[in-house]
Amino acid sequence: MASDPSRYALPSSFAETLWRGARCRCPRCGEGALFRKWLKPVDDCAQCGLDISGQRADDFPAYIALFVTGHLLAPVLIFLVAELALGAMAIVAIIIPLAVVMLVALLQPSKGAVIGMQWWNGMHGFRKERLTEADEDAAG
Known part of the structure; x- marks a missing residue:
């Protein structure tokens, strides 16, 4: 899939990224499904192509x-x-x-939010992607 950031809307804040993950959506585009089974994430986002296979949520969602x-x-x-x-x-x-x-009921949204947190911070193979001020001005 395409990985051109202009083809999808990057989140503007950490809170938006967590919300996308908690809604079980891709943290980068907010469109693709994050899970293929209840707690099994997809390998790649069907919408933006984000490689999710490197995520390491481990036990943190259960603690949350x-x-x-x-x-x-x-x-x-x-x-x-x-x-x-x-x-x-x-x-x-x-x-x-x-x-x-x-x-x-809280396990899947917690895991989605943890994956979103990892993506936002560029952890476990994710690349940090942020909107620039020019991107925000063009979108707004």
């Missing part, structure tokens, strides 16, 4: 998913204990399935 899940479930757990005064088994019956669903 656990961190976010824990912080979102803490107030729920406090509410269940303090306000509703539920028993231990009732709390476990609510919290465990909720935690599993949240973790599973």
Whole structure:
């Protein structure tokens, strides 16, 4: 595929790159699918040709998913204990399935965002690509 930067819109910020990855889209063009299976990234973007095969997300997406899940479930757990005064088994019956669903739902977007972060910073074989001021003026 073409790798001419004028053929696709590079992200203008790190946040936009993370958002593209979290939406499971290519961090460079924002159009191509980032995953071919649930957590298996494509080798190359079908739209812009970005080689994604060198990414090394490893365990970082799981740590992100656990961190976010824990912080979102803490107030729920406090509410269940303090306000509703539920028993231990009732709390476990609510919290465990909720935690599993949240973790599973957050894994793919977390991995996409980590791949986006690696691309933005030029890590693991990715090349740093940024819009120049002339590119931004022409686009805006």
